[in-house]
Amino acid sequence: MKRSTWILLVILGLLIIATxxxxxxxxxxSSSGLLGETLVQLDSAAIDRIDITSPSGEVSIVREGxxxxxxxxxxxxxxxxxxxxxxxxxxxxxxxxxxxxSNPEKQHLFQVxxxxxxxxxxxxxxxxxxxxxxxxxxxxxxxxxxxxxxxEVYLADGVISHLFNRKPENWRDKRxxxxxxxxxxxxxxxxxxxxxxxxxxxxxxxxxxxxAVDPTVKSFLGSLSRLVADAFVDSSITLPxxxxxxxxxxxxxxxxxxxxxxxxxxxxxxxxxxxxVYAWRVTQVLKRMKDFLGSTPQ
Numbered sequence: 685m686k687r688s689t690w691i692l693l694v695i696l697g698l699l700i701i702a703t704x705x706x707x708x709x710x711x712x713x714s715s716s717g718l719l720g721e722t723l724v725q726l727d728s729a730a731i732d733r734i735d736i737t738s739p740s741g742e743v744s745i746v747r748e749g750x751x752x753x754x755x756x757x758x759x760x761x762x763x764x765x766x767x768x769x770x771x772x773x774x775x776x777x778x779x780x781x782x783x784x785x786s787n788p789e790k791q792h793l794f795q796v797x798x799x800x801x802x803x804x805x806x807x808x809x810x811x812x813x814x815x816x817x818x819x820x821x822x823x824x825x826x827x828x829x830x831x832x833x834x835x836e837v838y839l840a841d842g843v844i845s846h847l848f849n850r851k852p853e854n855w856r857d858k859r860x861x862x863x864x865x866x867x868x869x870x871x872x873x874x875x876x877x878x879x880x881x882x883x884x885x886x887x888x889x890x891x892x893x894x895x896a897v898d899p900t901v902k903s904f905l906g907s908l909s910r911l912v913a914d915a916f917v918d919s920s921i922t923l924p925x926x927x928x929x930x931x932x933x934x935x936x937x938x939x940x941x942x943x944x945x946x947x948x949x950x951x952x953x954x955x956x957x958x959x960x961v962y963a964w965r966v967t968q969v970l971k972r973m974k975d976f977l978g979s980t981p982q
Contacts, residue, residue, distance in 0.1 A: 723829055723840060724813040726776035726805065733806035734772060738849040739799070745855060754855050761957075762857040771847050775803055775813065778829055778840045785837040794828035794837050795819040801848045802832070817848050858912040860950055860959055861932060865909035872931035873971070880973045889976075896976040904976075907968035908932065913950075913959035921958065923949055928970050939966060 732747040744756035745763050752763040784794070791797040795818035805813045818828035818837075826839045870883045880892050882901065889901045908930075926938040927948075936953040946963040 721780045722776070723778035723780060723815060723831060723838060724776070726813050727807075728772045728776040730807045731772050731776075731805045731812065732808060734768065734775075735804040735806075736771075736801065736848055738801040740849050741852040743850075743852050743855050754852075757852050763855055764857050767847075767850070767855060771803075772805065774842075774844050774847050775805060775815065778815070778844075779842075781826055781839045781841055783836055784828065784839050786835050788835045791816075791830070791835075791837060794830075796828055796830045796837050801845065803848055817845055820845060853916055856916060858914075858959075860911045860913060860937065860952055860961075861908065861935065863909060863932060863935070865905045868905055868909065868933060870931075870933055871908070873973075874929045874931075875927070875972075882976060891973055891976045894977060897978045900971075900976050900978070904969065904971055907965075911950075911961070911965060911969060914947075914962050914965075915960040917949065917958035917960055921949075923951070923958070930969065939970065 733745065735744045736742070742756060743754060745752050745768055746755050747753075752765055752768045754761045754763040785791075792799060794800075796816040800819075801817040803813075803815050803817060804811055814832035816830050816832060818830075820827055820843050821839050824843060826841055827844045828837055829840045830837045870881065872881045873879060882889060882891050882896065882904075884890075885893075889896045889898065923938075923940045926940050928939045930937045930939075938951050940949040940951070942949050942960060944960070948961050948963060948966045950959045950961050950966075951957070952959075
């Protein structure tokens with residue numbers, strides 16, 4: 685082997701050693717052997733409050749009876765049960781892969797300092813866990829985390845930052861109608877002076893007494909039970925006259941043209957909240973009599 689080749693190999697070796705010294709300074713490790721260990725010991729079923737401060741905003745969510753309520757910001761509002769349950773479950777199952785640093789000066793590199801997301805979980809007023817959720821690892825299969833009271837930064841399994849870093853409105857329950865599809869028995873339609881009723885009578889769906897097309901009814905009921913808001917209108921506005929209304933087993937939904945193109949405002953009689961919904965969702969539930977009959981009724 686030529687002398688020049690040996691020199692290049694020596695230089696390459698020195699560069700590798702220098703790189704390791706830079707990225708593996710005192711206070712940083714790459715320790716494994718943590719299989720099965722979790723960041724915190726937590727009974728997720730006992731948690732009744734979660735406070736989150738993230739780059740997207742600050743929220744406080746409290747369990748009241750059987751459901752979760754968002755109390756900060758914008759007062760009390762039903763929370764997205766699935767989002768809360770997923771977040772609490774993820775916090776209680778932060779399975780660790782490796783210890784990556786114990787140097788507090790390096791926390792900003794992993795976004796587990798004030799730039800990361802603070803998650804605090806409580807049980808009857810007692811704080812059970814306080815953690816920082818940082819950025820995803822280099823392979824995008826893990827997330828950097830640490831306990832607030834510790835300088836040790838770990839790589840935890842899974843990409844979970846998005847479960848906690850949500851805008852406050854994305855923690856709110858976006859359902860406009862909480863009735864399940866199988867519970868709906870009657871829907872009254874009104875378009876100006878035109879009215880008709882879709883009702884389940886003797887196990888048959890009928891429109892003003894005329895048997896309806898089953899697939900159309902099934903599709904409509906599914907869309908109605910899954911009707912969700914695209915945005916919440918929390919400011920005071922004057923709603924235009926409604927273009928239509930639906931009476932779903934006593935809960936009235938009124939549909940108003942929005943000031944934005946291809947959108948509607950919807951208000952339910954069950955509460956004061958005004959929802960903004962894209963037109964494509966609305967067209968799935970604002971059906972005409974002929975849609976259910978498959979042809980113009982005789």
